[in-house]
Amino acid sequence: MVKLLTTSLTIAFLFLAISASVVFPEDGMADKNRDIPLSILYDKLGLDKMLEFSIFKRAAEGVEEYEFSNNRFLTIIDYTKASDKKRLFVIDLDQQKVLFNTLVAHGKNSGVHYVTDFSNESCSLMSSQGFYRTAETYTGKHGYSLRLDGLEEGINDQARERLIVIHGAHYVSDAFIKKHGRIGRSWGCPALPPHLSKEVIDLIKGGSCLYIHGDDDPVMKEISQ
Numbered sequence: 001m002v003k004l005l006t007t008s009l010t011i012a013f014l015f016l017a018i019s020a021s022v023v024f025p026e027d028g029m030a031d032k033n034r035d036i037p038l039s040i041l042y043d044k045l046g047l048d049k050m051l052e053f054s055i056f057k058r059a060a061e062g063v064e065e066y067e068f069s070n071n072r073f074l075t076i077i078d079y080t081k082a083s084d085k086k087r088l089f090v091i092d093l094d095q096q097k098v099l100f101n102t103l104v105a106h107g108k109n110s111g112v113h114y115v116t117d118f119s120n121e122s123c124s125l126m127s128s129q130g131f132y133r134t135a136e137t138y139t140g141k142h143g144y145s146l147r148l149d150g151l152e153e154g155i156n157d158q159a160r161e162r163l164i165v166i167h168g169a170h171y172v173s174d175a176f177i178k179k180h181g182r183i184g185r186s187w188g189c190p191a192l193p194p195h196l197s198k199e200v201i202d203l204i205k206g207g208s209c210l211y212i213h214g215d216d217d218p219v220m221k222e223i224s225q
Helices: 002-021 038-044 053-065 174-180 194-204 218-224
Strands: 073-078 088-092 097-102 130-140 143-150 165-167 209-213
Touching: 038 053, 053 073, 053 209, 073 194, 088 194, 097 194, 130 165, 130 194, 143 194, 165 194
Parallel strands: 073 209
Antiparallel strands: 073 088, 088 097, 130 143, 130 209, 143 165
16 A cells, blocks of 8 residues: 555656646747758748748748747748749748738839849838848828838848838739739839738738848858858
């Protein structure tokens, strides 16, 4: 009897010790994007024919490199693609799903069909590459819009002052492509199709990561050398 009691107490103690070591996320969902290698997550997202792995990897690394209050959503814009291609991706890292893959405009002076130049200067009418933190929403001349804060000094840190925001625009559409062979261009903002802009903005607003990729990315250049 004593031996049985001792065994029962030992088992109970071990159970309590193991339970105490388990940490449950506050939202009840495990941080799945940290549980598997990026290469496996990339395959699971089905990005192999849509976005180069090196771009996805760089964007995912930025989630860790910079501080974001919302680590669930990752938005990537691949400005190496032509403007008539769906070059914006909104990824839910918790659910491991691509929620949106759509058209997105670039700045008027950054190129016509392809992005060839970037700028961080006011009145340049160019796009800026690099990492951004999504901020607050407002309603302005382009309707419902999302402010962006550039996180890279000398590359995109003037985004707020330049009024570089996400908004909807009529010239970002299949109809415009059919007529002109490309989408229209903004004054530097990553403009979206009007029928998707509000849904995308409401999803990624409030501190999530946006990575705009271009051929001039110094980190990517260093990696390729």
